[in-house]
Amino acid sequence: MNNSFKYFALLMLLVAMTGCTADDITQAGGTLPDETPMSNIGGILRSERTLSNLIDIDLYEKDAESTEYINYTLTKPATNAVTLKATANETLADAYNERNNLELKTLPTANVRFESSGTLTIAAGKQTSAPIKATISTEGLEVGTLYLLALTVEKAAVDVKAQAEKQALYYRIYIEKKATTIEPNEGEPEDIPELLPNLTSVFYVNTETYQPYIANAFGITAMPPRPQPRKMYSMGNIINLKRATINYDASSQRVMFALGTDLSYVLEHSNKYLRPIQVHDRKICICIENGDQGIGFCNMNATQITDFVRQVKAVVERYNLDGINLWDEDSKYDKAGMPEMNTTSYPMLIKKLREALPDKLLTLVDKGNATEYFYDADKCGGIKVGSYIDYAWHGYVSPTEILQVINPNAEGSTQTYSKYVRKPIAGLDESCYGSVNVPCYNDNDREIRDPSSEIIAKWKTTGNKKSNILVYGNDLIGQEYAGYELATKNMISGYSVPYFMDDGYTWNFDSDTQKPGAIRYTLGKLYEIADNGPDMNPFRKDW
Template sequence: MKRNYDMKRGILAFLMVLGMLGLAACDADSIDTTRGELPDKEPLENTYVSVRSQFSPVERSVVYLMEGTGTTSDPMYCRLNRPAEKNLNIQTAPDESQVEIYNTKYGTDFLTMPAANIQIADDGQISIAAGERISEKIKVTFKADGLEAGKYLAPIVVSSDDVAMSDDGGILYYVVKVRKPEVGDYELDPVNTTVFYVNTSEYSPLLADVWVIAKEDLMNYGVPNVWERTYGNIVNLRVVQIGYDEATERAMLVLNSDIRYVLEHADLHIRPLQDKGRKVCLSIEGGNTGLGFCNLSDAQIADFVAQVKACLETYDLDGVNLFDRNAGYGDVEGMPAMNTTSYPKLIKALREAMPDKLLTLSDYEEPTEYFWDTEATGGIEVGKYLDYAWSGYMSEDEDVQILDPWGRIDQSEGEMNGMMFPVNNHLRKPIAGLEQSQYGAFAVPFYSATSSFNLNMIGLMNLWVWRMLGWSSNNILMFGDLITNIQGEYEGQWNNIISTTLMVYEPDGMDGMYGYGVYISHNSNGNVFDPNTATLYYGDYAKDW
């Protein structure tokens, strides 16, 4: 026993010697650690505060503004390195003087974001309750008033009589990128509502920004075109999926690396589309996990809707397109069966959470086939919560399909007038609460040059008869995933499919008086619109990241 006692006494003596040596070292090489006088220093010793954006783990964050009167907001919060011993009050404010210090330190040339263009909610006051480490988020709003295009720095500093600053000085540096709007030279088509899909695993969304349609007078050679317009009113970006987290049983919004890159570089890949009036949306589909829109619990719906809303707000997107395909219902052991109320509940929840966002639906196979039956949907009239719905049948393995939920197509009359059936292989019923004017009845895939559907043109010719007989109730034009000029079997199809569709779809497209040429407004090789030479080179707008 005495031996153990001596050991303990020896350890204690050793620790005391170390302490004395440490104090001696501090006296010999003093380091200024003063962080301000604190009223209650003892309980707050070694407690420091830092300030962060919700969307950045470090002391820098980036926001974007459009030159003119644009505004943008970002959630900001304070955090401690350990729980607060008491209630803490912290003040935040912009500090223009920090810009020169930052530029000198890092060799940058940021412009100074005027403090007058920055507004912090709650007069910049933030509180952290005793026992907590992280404050509530407050909104920082940036205004472009009076600013020219350029890169600005907006330092937000924190101060407090209650707590010391962290090693980074308690500053959050916002890089504010102000850009000129890219208006373009051509009007966005005011007559048709054209819907494009872009697969960001292959292409930049800028591929949707280059299409120029020229209505040409074929009877008067050499006269100016009747009009020139850009197309693509709604651009749906993919691949975005609904996934499943086994550990938490959450339905997850899954952004693959390509779509995430595009969103994080929205100023390059998305804003030029929006500048011209296009609506840029996320198209969400299944992820082959066995969980999809049709078998979610109420808790999963609420959680998933919150994720979608946060994503759209974070990246300033215009809406969401729901395309329930590839979910893998029934293929994954342990996943719930499909039901007829989950999907309608999701649609209703999305609309209620985002009343100002575009909400569209791809009508496709079993997931949407019962939307006409409000008894099956739990009393929800799905169409009342949608801006548009359209055909999800855009496969290269079948001809262009004309869906007829309202039963307007008369097969005998169509055959008598030149319509070549079958073109309606997918029987659908009207979505309850949706007007015919909101429903796109067909979608055109980009067929290969050698495809029989492209060579025979039965489906496309049927579009002409369908329009001529007055069975079309709107001007919604749907296309599958856009393609660039691809050497091989798809060569030339980037413009052939669209020009042929317009020829048979426009009221005067088949009378021999006018032609509809497809050109581009610009391309990555520097070409600008010229009806004689403009084209896409091989691989233009293929992803380069």
């Protein structure tokens, strides 16, 4: 493992180890066992983040606050409505410190505020309260200090009698100094580079294989004419995480927002896997795909849309995500007994998502029948889809097909640089549409790889470039796959960035050759990805 990655790994390890002398108290999932006579009801205060009652939160010096969600769960349904009040308790934190021979600094109760004044209500016949939000402020806290926060409940119902140790949640909160340097494999530490200007680059990361931090592995070095110095930049303005899908519960007819096991793990440990990326002005979003169950973006009813949006909103807010990317494969709707596709469901879903998440990124992939009618607001139930999204890009990206460059046109007529056609999305400015979606090719597929740079250069030189959005629609990979050792390197610096940038290569049609631009762009490795097996790739998932 290289030094730069070790820096982050050791930092996280230090945070985890500081104050870890006490054993975590793990709470079993499922139905709670009765712990009191049957005439009484037991209960437990729970975090929605994890089943443990000892929770680590890593914040950065410029983070204003952190949000946690808690609920209260009974051992059996309540006979009558139960009301409890959540509070922060410094005395309880001090007792925990003393009991476990720790010296963590107690977080002031003034730094904690609760939604609904901390009221947790369980309706008659129910076992679990609706979650409430606890906001932890960093105001006045010291960087580099580990704090302990204890949350507990004040019981307001005499018939709830529970074990004392199950009435508290303990949070170890560490305020980290924002990392500003990386350590290359050889040489002195360097500043963490800013994002490449005049470009909005989009990456996809599949958490079933990789940590999101793989998006940091590749950068770009810009080399202007001498004697001006070269400069390294980061890429990945938007990082879309997979896999999240649309599932269906036939018995209740609910459309479910389903996070895969690996994506769930990453979100539950967002302080480790996501925050170090977000603090450097990069946006972390979830890519939602159809779940191949016959129901999806294009055939939900109004009730299902409202319910689905509520589920998505809860996840985005709970894990402090930056937005949502919608990617519909319309080939997955042909299932017996399921509603037919229609032209109003998807636009309504997009409108409801924007209303529920007004300050978050909302992007979509334009492909196939799922989005082909978005040019016509009348077909979309009067909704101009482009008025509700931030960006869109075409989804025609394949490692076995030549690179496609698509400029949507009103007629949906033949494209010069693509065999596919798209119409403009109503209400979306052309500067917000990504025309270039870059595949990740096998090292040996030169017949389809080599023409890619020529296509981009010709397209740009003839004035077709209307936006600075460059999309890498195939999932990022390392160098451990046979035949793909150079695939990501070629994808980024071989046939996309140097030709896409305005000051990069253009095309000389007279000589039918490429023409160098003012800036030469080459690969800038921020971290080394070893090519001698998956165990040597520090960005493979580590859970």
